[in-house]
Amino acid sequence: MEFVDFRDERRHHGTRLEKTGEADVAALENLWDDGVADGLDEPGRLLYRSNLLGSDKRITNYGGGNTSAKVEMKDPLGGETATVLWVKGSGGDVGTMKLDGFATLYMDRLERLRGLYGGEAQEDEMVGYLPHCTFALNPRAASIDTPLHAYLPYRHVDHMHPDAVIAIAATENSRALTREVYGDEIGWLPWRRPGFQLGLDLSRFAAEHPDAKGVVLGGHGLFTWGDTARDCYETTLRVINKAIAWFERATAGKDVFGGRQVDALPPPDRRAVAARLMPAIRGLIGRDERKVGHFDDGDAVLEFVCSADLKPLAALGTSCPDHFLRTKIRPLVLDFDPAAGDLDALIQGLPAAIGAYRDDYARYYERCRHPDSPPMRDANAVVYLVPGVGMITFARDKATARIASEFYVNAINVMRGAATVDAYRGLPEQEAFDIEYWLLEEAKLRRMPRPRSLAGRVALVTGGAGGIGRAVAGRLLREGACVVLADVDGGALRATEGDLARAFGKDQVRSVEVDVTDEAAVRDGFAAACAELGGLDILVSNAGISSSAPVEDTALSMWSRNMDILATGYFLVAREAFRLFRAQGLGGSVVFVASKNGLAASPGAAAYCTAKAAEIHLARCLALEGAAAGIRVNTVNPDAVLRGSKIWTGEWREQRAAAYGLRLDELEAHYRDRSLLKRSVYPEDVAEAVCFLASDAAAKSTGNIVNVDAGNAQSFTR
Ligand SMILES: NC(=O)c1ccc[n+]([C@@H]2O[C@H](COP(=O)([O-])OP(=O)(O)OC[C@H]3O[C@@H](n4cnc5c(N)ncnc54)[C@H](O)[C@@H]3O)[C@@H](O)[C@H]2O)c1
Ligand SMILES: [Zn+2]
Structure with a gap:
């Protein structure tokens, strides 16, 4: 069993040191490139600076902090020049934001708000005035941090949450420590909730300390500023580097966290x-x-x-x-x-x-x-x-x-x-x-939008790298579930995980290489899923193969292989899921992807049909056993899903064609015309039924069978 991990390498946490000659120096690298920046307009340079700052977690945490620039722009109606504050809007992350993540506000209107403010009791009310300052109908909402940028008399302002500076801000003697680290260059203001008053405090500080390059906010973070985007960026980096280097020296040789x-x-x-x-x-x-x-x-x-x-x-x-x-x-x-x-x-x-x-x-x-x-x-x-x-x-x-x-x-x-x-x-x-x-x-x-029907649920899909498995995974992901793909085919597994991660986000998808006939591998695969996502709610047992031969030509090895993967494999994964569901105590849903052939005999495929029949009966036994613990077990029977299925690319296709005396390209039409509804069945059709049975929409169903075969009288259930 091998756990496959597709996530980004971790971003930096803590301090990385680079050796330069004798001394260790803190290593926030200056990434500014005039070759890039000079080709941009002022909002473009603001975005460039923001993305550079947000690319390193030592500078600011995910979604934390904001950046701004005061830019001369043409008013869309009058055409006259107006000073516009571009500042990161509500939500978003400076590291990954785009230009539309900035709110834009008329500076002269923001200045008029000063006259409306009567004191701290009005804090929340002031937030309501911000939309009245919007420039050019920008739909991005201004954040509560807007006043912290607006009233500083500098063109460019960064507000960051660097661990090293918050460490200064979160000490008992924060003010003295700020002075010790920065001297007069960086000032200090006591903790205050972000809002209008804090904006005015910053404004007053800047007026009284015209030489200061920034402020440490007690219990919160850092403000820095500059006349140009590059200036501001470099000051921010320098100020943070100073804190990192200072802590390196101050903690060297000391017992951390009491040892x-x-x-x-x-x-x-x-x-x-x-x-x-x-x-x-x-x-x-x-x-x-x-x-x-x-x-x-x-x-x-x-x-x-x-x-x-x-x-x-x-x-x-x-x-x-x-x-x-x-x-x-x-x-x-x-x-x-x-x-x-x-x-x-x-x-x-x-x-x-x-x-x-x-x-x-x-x-x-x-x-x-x-x-x-x-x-x-x-x-x-x-x-x-x-x-x-x-x-x-x-x-x-x-x-x-x-x-x-x-x-x-x-x-x-x-x-x-x-x-x-x-x-x-x-x-x-x-x-x-x-x-x-x-x-x-x-x-x-x-x-916030209402959560989707499988939000917070975790599903494991065996045979997840195959045609039906991939479609099932995609369907569950679309409902908000996290999905662990389990398959024996490592290459296909990685490709499928990559595709699904691109479509639904890396956080939502994991994969684990596991042979469902291997008891230890199954156990390890479930354990890996738990350590990755915390537990399990849904098992879709779907891994499978097919084989075709008259009974007198069916080798014992072929018989056993069908039994191993289809009957025993379904037993092993279901047993593991049951153990886990019981330990977790939240119920659970198991869906078996069996086959029409488990109900209706098919010529020249005794091993496959018998193993599929075993799956169906196993599901019924488990439905009986699991009910008291809220564990539901249901079966979906597909038939003739040619498109996307690997089963239908190899020998099986040839053997089936031979069994019915057809050419290969006649097979799909043969199955379609044989169905009652005269329609082809696709992986997505099977996925729909699996998703229904897996979800709470089927909360009152267990021990059931849903045929997805475009109608076949032989497999009508009673
Ligand atoms: N396609 C059809 O027409 C059809 C019809 C009825 C039932 N089914 C059943 O649907 C399920 C999925 O089939 P499909 O059409 O997507 O086929 P597929 O071949 O595209 O996918 C099956 C997947 O199972 C994996 N697998 C095989 N042995 C495994 C093992 N020992 N451990 C872990 N993974 C293993 C394969 O690597 C493959 O990725 C199977 O159980 C099949 O019997 C399919
Ligand atoms: Zn902040």
Whole structure:
């Protein structure tokens, strides 16, 4: 069994050092290329700068921070010149955004807003005025950070969330530390929620300190500015590099996180723990809304989860509001001694640990709520830390779980710096609450589209690299499921995964090379799926072959091969799914792709037909056994799916043609004309039936058979 991983190589986390002569220097490289930039207009250069900055996670986290430029433009109506603020709009990520990700606003109108602002009680109201400043009917909504850019008297402004600078911003003596690292070049402002008032604070600071190049915002991040796009970019890099280099020196030779408390398990053991633990957690937190998991055991995570200060530091929560919104108020640290390795005890202790976290969260909500606060949201932790093993995150989809994990790595980097040189400070609880339950944030959540029918579900499709398997995977992906393709054909598997990842996103698709007749490989394949996505809801058993021969010419090897792959293979994957479904406790859905030939005998294919009949009866037995646990088992019987099927490219096609006395190119028409509806059956037709049975639309169906054969009286079921 081999796990195939198609995701991007990890972006940088933590500090990379490059040797240059004697000294180690921090290595944020200047990537500015005048050859590119000079050919662009001012908005183009802003986009260029933004994408460069966002390409390195040490500069800013995913979706975090924003950039702006004040550009002279022609008013679309009057034709006169207006100064327009281009600033990253609501949502999006500076690293991957396009030009349409910027909001554009008239500067003179933004200036008039100053006169409307009467104090902090009006913060939320001011957000409502921003659309009135829109330039050229730009539909991109301006973000709440807009005033932070508008009122700084500089053409170009960067607001970034660099781990190294947040580490300064999240210390108890943040102001003094800023001065120590930067002298007069960079100022400091205390924590304040982003909005109009913070914009005015920045404006005042700039007026009073005309030589400053930027500001550290307590508990938040960095502002830097410049007269040209290049100037601003280079200042941002220089300021961050200074912090990285300073921390390198200040932490050198020091015990990080209070030193190591436990040793990390070896990598395969860590994944084995994750594979068992994740479905158990998922079962306890995924009842109301299914969740997808992510596991990270990178160096930054391991150093933290093996450390003496894991519990006290984790309890302080994260500092930067971005980190916090994605990872919840604090992570859940599970009790586990990797040296003893008692995984059963860890799993038995989960209900109590998760229950305590939920109670704690409810108390936090009650302590901090305002009369008009939105109702309490899901009280479960997002981040689970396991000593010696790593970090598990769960969210409503894979991308959100992965990003939460990346954000907590940012938070670990921040704590690493801050706690080593000073005392680390999380965001004050009430501030954290006010951001989490901000009415504007609630409005944003309400605007989100309704989740698709299989959102948060994980499906494993055997024979996923074949014709029907690929169509099934695509159909489930279209409903929002994450899909693990399992197949014995490595080349076809990688090609299919690549295609589906391009169509549906890399986060949604995984593949695992597995021979369904190999007991150990099946077990490992399911474990790999669990460690990758956190559990399983749907199994589509579809891997298959075909063979054709009169019974007297059927070699034992041919008979056994049909039995092994079709009957035994279906048994092995279904057994593994049952074990997993029971451990997870969320029910489950199994769909067998059998065949019309399992119901209706066909000439010269006794081995295949008999093995397919065994599948159908196995499904009925399993439906009986699984019902009490909410596990449904149903069968789809395709017939004559020639297009896209590999089965129909080889001998089988020739043998079938021979059996009916037809030419090869007459076969499709033969099957079509033989059907009651006189129609050809395609992989997508089979996928539709599989998707129905896999989803909650078929919640009341088990032990059933759906024929997808364009009608065939011989296979009518009773
Ligand atoms: N195409 C049809 O007309 C038709 C009709 C009735 C039933 N079926 C059934 O539909 C299913 C899918 O068939 P298809 O038409 O997509 O064929 P296909 O050959 O295109 O796909 C089958 C896939 O199963 C994989 N596979 C074979 N042995 C395996 C093993 N031991 N372990 C893991 N993977 C293995 C193959 O590599 C292939 O990718 C099969 O079970 C088949 O019997 C197909
Ligand atoms: Zn910010």
